Amino acid sequence: MSKIMKIDPQKPVDLSAQIAQAIRDAIVSGQLIVDERLPSEAELADQFQVSRPTVREALKRLAAQSLIRTQRGATGGAFVNRLSFEDAYSQQITTSTLLLSMNAVDFDTACEARYALERACAPLSAQRRTADQLATMRAEIFRQEQPGLTDEAFCASDVAFHRALVDGAGNPVLSYQLAGAVEAMQPLMNMITFTARSREEIISLHSRIVDALQEREPDIVDETLVKLENYTRKLAQDVADRRKKAV
Amino acid sequence: MSKIMKIDPQKPVDLSAQIAQAIRDAIVSGQLIVDERLPSEAELADQFQVSRPTVREALKRLAAQSLIRTQRGATGGAFVNRLSFEDAYSQQITTSTLLLSMNAVDFDTACEARYALERACAPLSAQRRTADQLATMRAEIFRQEQPGLTDEAFCASDVAFHRALVDGAGNPVLSYQLAGAVEAMQPLMNMITFTARSREEIISLHSRIVDALQEREPDIVDETLVKLENYTRKLAQDVADRRKKAV
DNA sequence: AGACTTTTAAATGTCAGACAAATAAAAATT
């Protein structure tokens, strides 16, 4: 392999991290292309003048970022992985969720971002939504109406509803970008206890959204999302208030 | 450590990947909290009944996802890492960039998503922008006006301009979410050759945006972003047309 | 007693060497 990748053993950075960074740089820069095979672990160890276990550790770093996949066998090895929308989606959700919880992001901040971004989809979703997506949204509304549904399941259904709404925009980049925004809020939403009355209100707003999408009326989608945001914020505020009172 | 984490050696998944997943699940679920120390490598090897190198590989997977950080020494070990906005930002940019390039996402799709999301920031940015952010945007406009600036530098300045615009919304979750959208397009934008005339037009639109932000006029920000999107798309289309002609 | 230096112990980082498991391709067999 003629790709130029270097590490500096004098640097106060672990060798495995340096090797991983060098390979990542080669991937990001296009020097290593999708499905291309990397040299074997033994060859990489030679090239970087380190031991094989150190190379393995570097490769595990890359695998954890979905940048490579490995395969055993005669024609095995490490290959540059095509980062799929699915992988990216999943990473996005985990990252967003941790980001919010670890940094104690408050409900209002998260809610504001989520609805701002979701409303950005409204025009495209009104234009491009498919019958399947409408059906998904209606199925989720139906689920939300079921008696005895736990709050957790209600929240999960809410997420599914909004995902279908976002997917209606027919832009995979948008769907990916919004994956975190919508799903990261689930833990925060799980703090809310949804009374029969609040569920009814949310379901009513969901229905209005799906109707407006069907009729291709983005303005109504947008203003209903605003209403939904305000209502959700109020519910969260009620929870916070009740907590203050209980202390 | 009383945290329940299990792996199944019969599963066709690498042991190190399973161990990493078990620890990640414990972090995501809140069982392991920020700054908490994990057991030593030797202890983990005991607990999971694997060798220490296998534990190390698992820990490298987690480190690559910024979920843990390790430290040598008597009181060293692996600690649950607080995922910072900076880390998340950086990951987001890398992921988004690779996603677009590896999946051959076309310019229009990426552009559409980016501007839809950016326009979602307009009302908040108009409301909350600071003098610093305005100054940053004006500095970037000044840079863009400089003669002899390479196209690459022009694109980088464009990114910096739009980042300041997004940061003006004063919502860190929004800034994080949009990091990918704005920066991932840089490689795509780098394909465009900006003539003096096109730069002039872009700079003019940038100026109008920053003026509208200063005057807190979100509608003008919005419609100018639409113009910018259309103009950018046209430039990219011109490049594509020229490529077709050259074949 | 306080400040400074040295030693200690415990952890991660790296290495060498060996064997196991998986896998496709080549060779042998039917």
Next chain:
DNA sequence: AATTTTTATTTGTCTGACATTTAAAAGTCT
């Protein structure tokens, strides 16, 4: 020609050892 077996190569995992780092403990000096 189709099927089975063998081969070669790779990754996956292990054992064992040593190096480096680091904070804390112990020792020394003023």
